[in-house]
Amino acid sequence: MIAILARGVSLREKADIVRFLESEGHRVSVGTLDGETIVGVLGPCDDGLASRLAGWPGVRETRRDVPPYALVSREHHPATSTVKVAGITIGGDDVVVIAGPCSVESEEQIVAAARGVAAAGARLLRGGAFKPRTSPYGFQGLGETALRLLAIARQETGLPVVSEVVATEDVELVARYADMLQVGARNMQNFRLLAACGRQPRPVLLKRAHMATLDELLLAAEYVVANGNPRVVLCERGIRTFETATRNTLDVSAVPVLRERSHLPVIVDPSHAAGRREWVAPLARAAVAAGADGLLVEVHPDPAHALSDGRQSLTIEAFAEAMRGLRRVAAAVERPIAGGTERLSSACP
Ligand code: PEP
Numbered sequence: 001m002i003a004i005l006a007r008g009v010s011l012r013e014k015a016d017i018v019r020f021l022e023s024e025g026h027r028v029s030v031g032t033l034d035g036e037t038i039v040g041v042l043g044p045c046d047d048g049l050a051s052r053l054a055g056w057p058g059v060r061e062t063r064r065d066v067p068p069y070a071l072v073s074r075e076h077h078p079a080t081s082t083v084k085v086a087g088i089t090i091g092g093d094d095v096v097v098i099a100g101p102c103s104v105e106s107e108e109q110i111v112a113a114a115r116g117v118a119a120a121g122a123r124l125l126r127g128g129a130f131k132p133r134t135s136p137y138g139f140q141g142l143g144e145t146a147l148r149l150l151a152i153a154r155q156e157t158g159l160p161v162v163s164e165v166v167a168t169e170d171v172e173l174v175a176r177y178a179d180m181l182q183v184g185a186r187n188m189q190n191f192r193l194l195a196a197c198g199r200q201p202r203p204v205l206l207k208r209a210h211m212a213t214l215d216e217l218l219l220a221a222e223y224v225v226a227n228g229n230p231r232v233v234l235c236e237r238g239i240r241t242f243e244t245a246t247r248n249t250l251d252v253s254a255v256p257v258l259r260e261r262s263h264l265p266v267i268v269d270p271s272h273a274a275g276r277r278e279w280v281a282p283l284a285r286a287a288v289a290a291g292a293d294g295l296l297v298e299v300h301p302d303p304a305h306a307l308s309d310g311r312q313s314l315t316i317e318a319f320a321e322a323m324r325g326l327r328r329v330a331a332a333v334e335r336p337i338a339g340g341t342e343r344l345s346s347a348c349p
């Protein structure tokens with residue numbers, strides 16, 4: 001349930017409303033939208049509470065038709081949210097491209113990747129330090145060493161960095177180095193990890209699990225927001241279906257559906273969906289055409305020798321080429337792609 005407060009409601013009235021709801025055992029979120037204060041009441045509400053609240057001084061209207069992910073729902077916050085990552089806005093006028101290798105492997109590799117993707121127009125650098133690998137024998141990531149190397153690459157290029165956190169006990173460490181924390185598909189329902197990401201200051205990139213519905217993704221986002229961190233970006237990265245040609249099936253419909261249900265920005269990862277570099281650019285174009293606020297693309301200076309996900313990683317040259325096509329699609333849907341030294345020479349028609 002949400003309560004929309006009267007315009008001009010006093011601070012004392014607001015505090016009274018919150019105290020009342022908390023005394024009834026509810027968790028409460030307070031937000032403002034276009035000068036209106038909206039109080040979200042988390043958890044189930046009975047008719048009695050709804051009618052008492054409707055008559056409370058300062059309450060203009062109560063609405064019970066909001067979904068269980070009250071805080072991330074459009075109903076709660078009709079305007080699309082923007083999420084700032086170290087000065088880069090996701091969910092604004094531009095499509096924001098995040099690119100870089102699956103895993104950070106060495107200083108040479110991550111700095112070369114960072115320089116290449118920055119020149120081609122990426123606004124943020126990705127790179128895994130802690131890798132959630134299906135096999136225990138797969139490369140598990142360089143841990144804190146990788147985080148230090150990401151900080152060097154950031155220094156070299158000015159690109160803020162995104163890195164995955166796989167364990168609750170690492171949240172503080174990853175947040176110390178990275179500008180944005182990624183929660184990967186395999187941890188989308190690791191609720192304690194989500195809560196811990198809610199209690200730290202960095203924005204969170206939350207990826208949809210292979211087998212999760214969009215409502216489950218939104219409930220996962222709700223965990224982060226309900227624990228105190230409103231800066232969440234949703235990411236569609238392909239789901240498991242009967243199709244085996246691709247690594248996962250990119251659910252392009254996630255973009256319009258999530259945009260309808262939630263105010264959070266939505267980005268798409270075509271790399272983990274495709275599983276093959278040949279298909280990354282067309283899926284990326286489809287995502288931008290469908291209205292995605294950004295993309296997450298795996299790029300490696302030498303994909304043939306990558307320690308993880310080389311088969312789906314673009315070379316720096318292929319990424320630059322993909323960006324040229326993307327700029328044309330982005331222009332067609334009136335969402336320019338800012339950034340990159342190639343911007344002017346590859347301007348869209
Ligand atoms: C990744 O981004 O490298 C990754 C492991 O992604 P996902 O969680 O979507 O599989």
Ligand code: MN
Nearest residue numbers: 102298308309
């Ligand atoms: Mn990967």
